[in-house]
Amino acid sequence: MNSHFQLDNPNLGKEDILYHIGLTAKDDLQSMFQDVKFVCMGGKPSRMQKFAAYLDDKLGKPKTSRREKGELLDISGSAGRYSMYKAGPVLSVSHGIGQASLSVVLNEVLKLLHYAKCNKDVIFIRIGSSGGLGVEPGTLVITDQPYNSTLEPVFLHISLGRSIPRPCSTCPDTRRELLNCSKNLGIPAVIGNTMATDDFFEGQCRLDGAFCDYSDEDKMNFLKRANQELGVKNIEMESTCFSAMCNRANVKSAVICSALLNRLQQDVVDATVQDMDKWQQQSFEVVAAFISNTVNDNVVS
Structure with a gap:
């Protein structure tokens, strides 16, 4: 069964700053993330880095993985709060400890997918x-x-x-x-x-x-x-x-x-x-x- 992703907030727009993951709505998020179909989240940055690397190998190192100097890039590293990696159609994201920390990054990841027009069949796994x-x-x-x-x-x-x-x-x-x-x-x-x-x-x-x-x-x-x-x-x-x-x-x-x-x-x-x-x-x-x-x-x- 298809699930049609949607955010009920009329205030979202091009000026949005995704502060905690180091991106903005002005970035070309559609070309960077439109193919995302899975978001995997876990507490520790090291856990999600290891998972992303394992999955990247498992999927045959897809061309759409985000790399820098041959290694998977920590897309959100510059923000200093969370870590986020892209292995093909999968985002691997750390969320810290507890629901307060999780809610911050999950809000911004959901908005990221909204701006990237990932509007169908996205699966989130913690x-x-x-x-x-x-x-x-x-x-x-x-x-x-x-x-x-x-x-x-x-x-x-x-x-x-x-x-x-x-x-x-x-x-x-x-x-x-x-x-x-x-x-x-x-x-x-x-x-x-x-x-x-x-x-x-x-x-x-x-x-x-x-x-x-x-x-x-x-x-x-x-x-x-x-x-x-x-x-x-x-x-x-x-x-x-x-x-x-x-x-x-x-x-x-x-x-x-x-x-x-x-x-x-x-x-x-x-x-x-x-x-x-x-x-x-x-x-x-x-x-x-x-x-x-x-x-x-x-x-x-």
Whole structure:
């Protein structure tokens, strides 16, 4: 099914400065980005650089990749806030930690696609890490329904002093295809619900932050409720905002995160660097397989 990208804002125009990604609406964004069909986002600049390089090789180093001196160019590097790379029809973008940081760059990436006239069949995928709930470390959790910190299936957007509940959901077809890709690659993955929180410590029921006014029993009761009653399989900090903004723009979205630990058993990540690198690589392989399959099926022109 086609998705027709659209932004509902009559104030957008040629004078727009995309400050945080180092571009402006006056740049020739159409010739630079019109072929973009996928936007992959993740927290760390290094993660998205590695993913872009991996995908560039996987796609056979397309001519439309953006390079400088033979290396993929960090298009947004001059702005000093985020990193963005272009590998063929794919943008690989860092978004920092949390929904506030994500919303800034996602606003500007959406406007970039608007000015580049990418108005059809754009798919957004967040690639991240998370704390698992009832899943083994290393499992990829593909988000079905995102929940906020109060276990409501909405993103609470604050505007003009009002709290506005924005619907947040992911694309069923995309998440099923990601799961199929993981099965074909022999990589452990599940589809489950995700809780997105506003902070890493108290918001995620940890006991080891600077402050804590609840007991271990309180923590476990809440986490078990999220897992057993709502099917929450992992906890991170971006999925509600990410999916809600994609829904508002009428673009398909998916979230795939490796579980670094099982929060029903421990609070502290004790996986080795080698294990975490392996799990990150597996998420790259699954998303790259999905993109390659989509390209080969002629969904991408």
